[in-house]
Amino acid sequence: MNFRQGAIGALLDEYERAISDLKKAMEDIPDATLPLIVDAQTADENCRSVQTILTHVVHSGYGYAVSIHNLKNQRMERPAKILRTTIREYLSDLSAVFSFTENIFREFKDDELEGFDDALKIKSGWGPVYDIETNDRTCNCAYTPAQKAD
Numbered sequence: 793m794n795f796r797q798g799a800i801g802a803l804l805d806e807y808e809r810a811i812s813d814l815k816k817a818m819e820d821i822p823d824a825t826l827p828l829i830v831d832a833q834t835a836d837e838n839c840r841s842v843q844t845i846l847t848h849v850v851h852s853g854y855g856y857a858v859s860i861h862n863l864k865n866q867r868m869e870r871p872a873k874i875l876r877t878t879i880r881e882y883l884s885d886l887s888a889v890f891s892f893t894e895n896i897f898r899e900f901k902d903d904e905l906e907g908f909d910d911a912l913k914i915k916s917g918w919g920p921v922y923d924i925e926t927n928d929r930t931c932n933c934a935y936t937p938a939q940k941a942d
Contacts, residue, residue, distance in 0.1 A: 799902040804894055811886050818846070823878045846882045847873050853889035857896045864899060 795805050826843040834840060838848035854870040861868050876882050 799905050800897050800900060803905075804897060807893065808890055811890050814849070815883050815886055818879055818882065821879050826877065826879070843875055843877075846885075847875050850874075850882065850885045850889055853886070854892060857889070857893040860893075861896045861899065 795801065821842060826846075827841050829840050830842060831839050838844050851870065851873045858868050858870040874885075876885065
């Protein structure tokens with residue numbers, strides 16, 4: 793296996809591996825089962841069916857890449873969510889997300905990845921703040937779970 797060079801290369805190698813593993817797990821899912829409700833109890837619309845879960849995964853993949861791109865003071869919007877009707881379409885979407893992310897990282901150098909300036913970190917819509925390279929996050933939530941006792 794050929795590995796990419798540097799920190800960005802390592803991140804892309806790991807991301808590509810994770811997407812590949814997900815795609816392998818998806819291959820045998822029949823298209824007819826995509827819209828079937830698998831969790832009727834969830835309050836999260838992104839988790840109701842395999843279709844909504846995969847749509848969320850693809851949309852989030854673009855969202856992360858766009859957030860990274862926008863760290864360079866550019867304003868790009870992520871593509872809209874699209875509910876697909878076949879696994880083949882989702883497999884293609886995941887490949888497109890990876891290619892998109894790979895192109896976004898062409899704008900960065902390895903030394904730009906680890907950001908210590910909070911102004912350059914990715915602020916999620918649900919509270920945490922992320923650093924690109926370390927995936928460190930700072931929770932801005934009111935609730936903080938108690939430490940586990942040993």
